[in-house]
Amino acid sequence: MVDPEPGHERFRGFLALPYLGKDGQALSQRFRCIQEHDHRAFGHGKYMSMTDEPSRVFNIRGIHQADSTISVTEGEFDAITLSMAGLPAVAIPGATGWRSHHRRMLAGFNRVFVWGDPDDAGADFVRKVTQSLRSAKGVRLRDGDVNETYLAGGAEALHALIDEGSV
Ligand SMILES: [Zn+2]
Incomplete structure (x- = not known):
């Protein structure tokens, strides 16, 4: 360390x-x-x-790696996992971290998949982002959060959630 x-x-x-x-x-x-x-x-x-830090986007690089589709998560590790699974992703730290300037950053994508944890805070996160971005669609996580889904079913399980259609 x-x-x-x-x-x-x-x-x-x-x-x-x-x-x-x-x-x-x-x-x-x-x-x-x-x-x-x-x-x-x-x-x-x-x-x-850190004290007095604005709400930032984690893994800005994901925006530049992404083609016309990007994923948004509420946790840094979820974004890392999705990126490893071949799904370029950024994280907005914390379920309450969404700000209007994040919308401008994601405005150029045809499709923005929003991965909220399967709990109330996650549902709130998905609702906030999808209400603020027309291109945003929530992904319905059923078996835990992104990392748990990945551990249980691998990258395939994550891709399947996107392919089967979103909420
Ligand atoms: Zn501690």
Whole structure:
């Protein structure tokens, strides 16, 4: 593990999620606690943003890798998993992170697949994005979130969800 940069000491031991621009330059990072404990009891959340950071898009590179179709997730790991499965993806961190400027960024795509977790927050995320973007369609995850679906059925299971039509 590398030594934290100045100002990041409070995130020591956490997993850093780098937010890179299209040329790979570092824009920001978020952090994920990798301990299996009650994060609140330790005074932090499972995911943490740096203070005073705007809501950014994770994996901007996915926008440039994508053709006419792109996927949007609410978690960084979901976007990484979809990208590995051959589905270029960006993440809007957290189910409540959607902002109007994200719409402009995705406006050029013919189809935007929205992957929300199969829970209330996920449904809310899908609703927000699909209401704000005409090209957006929700993907109906049934067997857990993107990562769980991938672990259970591989890339095929993810592609099948898109192929069978979306909500
Ligand atoms: Zn923790």
